Amino acid sequence: MLRLAMIGYGPIARFTSQKLAERDDVEIGAVLCRPGREAAALAALGPRPKVGVQVADLDTTVFDVALDCAGHGGLAAHGPDLLRAGLDVITLSVGALADAQLTERLNTAARAGSAQLELASGAIGGIDALTAARIGGLREVSYRARKPPAGWKGTAAEEVLDLDSLAEPTEHFRGPARAAALRYPQNANVAAIVALAGLGLDDTEVRLIADPSVDRNRHEIEARGAFGRLQVELEGAPLADNPKSSALAAMSLVSAVERRLAPLRIG
Template identity: 50%
Template sequence: MRVGLIGQGAIAHYVAQGLPAIGGRLELVLIRQGRGDAARIATDADVALSKGIEGYSPDIMVDCAGHQGLAQHGTDILRAGIPLVTVSLGALADRQLEAALTQAARDGGSRLVLCSGALGGLDALRAARMGRLDSVTYTGRKPPAGWVGSRAEEVLDLSAPLSAPVTHFEGSARQAALGYPKNANVAAAVALAGAGFDQTRVRLIADPATQGNIHEIEAAGDFGTMRFSITGQTLPDNPRTSALAAMSVLSALADYRSPLSF
């Protein structure tokens, strides 16, 4: 299995290291750097994405570069007929980008594979949406330092000690994903698995008592009720990156290669 990567961060590094264990090898890397449309291509991307050039076109691509990386490269990859795995689910809150990626996948006969990221329980939500979903709520709870650099700083002084948990955002998953692009991929995953961006409620909390990132799903419908909670650990070389998110990418690649998958 020939795998291409977009990005050079902690998740890309984790995936590259784990590929041999699932029968894959790194074929090319598109490394995003700078701002705007600036990008450095580490391998000849035009050749790599051309259909019918045996030995150069990867079997599957993986987006590890965040929302901007998916927006910049996603449509070209999908239109070239190459499946694309992404953890940048929050980018799909942009209706125009979601439509462009969907059309590119149809045009190329390919598929955009959405990783579960830092959260579990999404299989139950996907099943439940086949019936009636009355309510879905995602709550994200992090230490105050975990919200540094986000819109939480507009309502909280994160440099001052907090004596109690503070909710700094309540709204829809679409609002959360667009307002917190580096923090709300989990909220987007919940929305895409279940009731959608506009019907999924999100609550984001800065909690001085928590030692990790806590993700909770609550849902109700004609399937019954569910409540799922996970406290995630981060990757050793990047305290801002979920270990489970990186693992979910390798899991998606293993499923792609395997004749059996959930």
């Protein structure tokens, strides 16, 4: 039996818990949420998990791994304490690692607890190929994100574009992945995982585009190196009950758990 603790109780957490509930070898025993949100967490995930607002509220010795479904703030708030307590953490909040100080805190905690922070692949494919290609030498990695104009509302794109009047695809950011993740914290987890799998946050070019001709988020990776050439294009569908959450990102978290249980492991 694999016993899980979970950070967050939003759409991705609900999808993950529902999928894992179909197995008889997984149990979600606890969820961490923000103070004052305990009742909402129970309503979303059911009465079985213990609810806490800090890692000290949980008996970490009874869990095998923690799943971070809460975004950058959740990883920053709870990730170091979970790792220091000896729990591996699987996270989708990869963009949070653009903050060098947080990355150092997480690394220090993981070493102290002999634990590991695992980065789920999230809303993109090809991450396994990038990590393998890096061994032989990568020369170039770039990532482009195309979203409908509405998908960039509430972000820094509104500072440079009139999103309601766009008639053609318009680039509103070009630069290194670290800058993209810091400037677009709600939209840059894919840029960050591509960068960390390949050339790093400072040497991976990112382009962000508002495109009125698309109705779903599109992710494009190009990479070249000693291995040859890689091109990945993925059009992501949202979760059925939340248009702002990537279905593939939620599925990748479930997949990461299932790999820990499988007698035959891929990747």
